[in-house]
Amino acid sequence: MPNTNLPVARYRFTARVQQPLALPDYAGSLLRGQFGAALRQVACMTRQPTCPGCPLIQTCPYTRIFDAPAPPKGSHALQNFSQIPNAYVLEPPTPGARVLDADDDFEFNLVLVGHAIEQLALIIFALQRALAQGLTRARVPTDLLRVDWVDATGTAHGIWSIESPTLRDHAGVLALPQSGDGANATPTPTPTKTAPASLRLHIHTPMRLQSQGKPLGVGQLTPHALIATLARRVSLMTTFHAGQTGRDEAAKHITHLSSGLTDSQDLRWFDWTRYSSRQQQEMTLGGVLGTWTLHGSAPDLAEIYPWLWLGQWLHIGKNASMGLGGYTLGG
Numbered sequence: 001m002p003n004t005n006l007p008v009a010r011y012r013f014t015a016r017v018q019q020p021l022a023l024p025d026y027a028g029s030l031l032r033g034q035f036g037a038a039l040r041q042v043a044c045m046t047r048q049p050t051c052p053g054c055p056l057i058q059t060c061p062y063t064r065i066f067d068a069p070a071p072p073k074g075s076h077a078l079q080n081f082s083q084i085p086n087a088y089v090l091e092p093p094t095p096g097a098r099v100l101d102a103d104d105d106f107e108f109n110l111v112l113v114g115h116a117i118e119q120l121a122l123i124i125f126a127l128q129r130a131l132a133q134g135l136t137r138a139r140v141p142t143d144l145l146r147v148d149w150v151d152a153t154g155t156a157h158g159i160w161s162i163e164s165p166t167l168r169d170h171a172g173v174l175a176l177p178q179s180g181d182g183a184n185a186t187p188t189p190t191p192t193k194t195a196p197a198s199l200r201l202h203i204h205t206p207m208r209l210q211s212q213g214k215p216l217g218v219g220q221l222t223p224h225a226l227i228a229t230l231a232r233r234v235s236l237m238t239t240f241h242a243g244q245t246g247r248d249e250a251a252k253h254i255t256h257l258s259s260g261l262t263d264s265q266d267l268r269w270f271d272w273t274r275y276s277s278r279q280q281q282e283m284t285l286g287g288v289l290g291t292w293t294l295h296g297s298a299p300d301l302a303e304i305y306p307w308l309w310l311g312q313w314l315h316i317g318k319n320a321s322m323g324l325g326g327y328t329l330g331g
Contacts, residue, residue, distance in 0.1 A: 004306075007242050008174040008313050010091075010111045011120070012148040012156055015131050021100045021140040026205075026272050027092040028322035030136065031108055035090065036066050038130035042122065065116045065123065071240060085233055087116035087241040089315050091323045095205065105145070111313050114242035117172045124160055124167070174313065176306050196301045199294045199308055205326040206270050206287025208318040215286065215318075218267050223294050227258035227304060230311050237314060254304050261296040261304075287317065287324060 024030060043062040048054050051062070057069050068086050091109035100106060110127075112120065124147055131142040148156035149170040159168040209216045209225050216225060231251035238244045267290040273282055294301065308329060317325035 004176040004178060006174045006176060006238065006244070006310070007114050007117055007172060008111065008310070009117055009170075009172040010109055010150045010313060011159075012107055012109050012150050013127060013144060014105055014107050014146045014148075016103060016105050016143045016145055017100050017135075018141045018143065019102050021104075021135060021142070022138070023093065023098055023100060023106070024136075025097040026095050026323075027108070028090055028205075028319075028324065031092055032090050032322045034130040034133075034135060035127055038133070039066050039123070039126040042126050042129065061119050061122055065112075065119060068240070084236050084240050086321045087113045087237070089313070089321055089323065091326060109150070113237050113314070116241065120172075121167050174310070177309055178306065196305060197295075197298065199301055199305060200330055201292045201294075201308070201327045202330050203267070203289050203292060203325075203327045205315075205324050206272055206285065206289060207316055207325040207327065208285065208287035209316070210318060218265070218269055218288060221265065221267070221288065221292070223261035223263050223296075224255070224258045226292070226294075226316070227261075227307070228255045230307055230314075230316050231255050233314060233316065233320070234307060234310060254307055257296075257300045257303060260300060261294050263295060264293045266291045285319060285324070 040062045043060060045060070046054050046056060051057055051060075051067060051069070054060070057063050063069055065087050068084050070083055089111040091111065093106050093108055110123070112123070116123070124144070128144040131144050133139070134141050143162065145162055146158060147160040149159050149172065150156050151171070152174060157170060159170050160166075209221060209229050211220075211225065231254055235247040235251040238247055267288040269286055270289045271284055271286040273284045294304075312326075312328055314320065315323065315325040316327070319325075
């Protein structure tokens with residue numbers, strides 16, 4: 001994979017509720033909606049009711065982070081795009097409905113890519129405002145206590161707190177493993193040199209892969225569908241948000257390699273219902289959970305491995321921006 005140092009960073013936000021808070025079964029939609037509304041409030045300069053047609057749409061922090069507009073026609077050498085992935089992934093608290101008591105803390109993560117990292121101070125301010133305005137329909141006020149940058153080993157480094165609100169310097173760069181470095185059970189910046197015999201994904205939030213607009217159910221999923229979806233997502237995000245080109249051919253190459261893989265699956269389908277404030281209705285989104293193991297030749301898996309390793313930050317499939325399609329690589 002070219003350009004092995006990527007501007008990709010995971011940040012952990014710790015918040016404290018002032019009153020009892022009933023968290024839904026999956027809080028990704030809730031937190032994303034609150035974040036988007038607050039970010040638009042603090043970033044929008046024209047105060048137009050909608051973003052389409054705004055003269056600042058290509059440079060506004062809100063659209064560049066949260067609601068990425070399609071790039072101008074002709075801006076990409078290979079094709080035009082009607083939409084591109086956003087420059088963030090919101091990873092909510094562990095799924096499961098529960099009630100937090102007053103003064104309880106909870107954590108969620110935000111993965112930022114490229115230029116979104118440069119807007120971290122604005123993002124923290126927007127999330128601080130969103131939490132203070134209240135979560136859920138009960139509008140439970142919540143205090144943002146601290147923000148940590150979580151490095152590739154999973155170690156948290158404090159970079160902001162309510163007591164010390166000046167943002168501290170940090171790397172904000174992800175060093176990818178090289179092809180042939182092999183697979184580790186945990187995402188570390190210096191994997192072992194043993195070529196993998198298999199790659200196993202532990203999928204912990206519903207992964208929804210699609211073909212021609214229709215979801216692929218258990219029994220329909222293939223290694224090719226997985227790698228093709230991931231390769232496209234990585235290529236688009238690094239090109240349009242990190243300004244790093246040269247991955248299109250590499251993406252085609254690993255997609256081709258994936259056709260020679262076999263797999264073993266221990267997957268189940270999980271349906272999750274969320275309320276869409278935009279469409280004013282409940283929506284059901286399903287995806288697979290469980291373990292998915294890819295088998296193939298050691299050289300092919302070694303080339304695919306860095307892409308899957310990066311996918312632990314970027315997630316895969318529909319609604320990845322709200323944390324769906326999350327997984328870890330392991331034994």
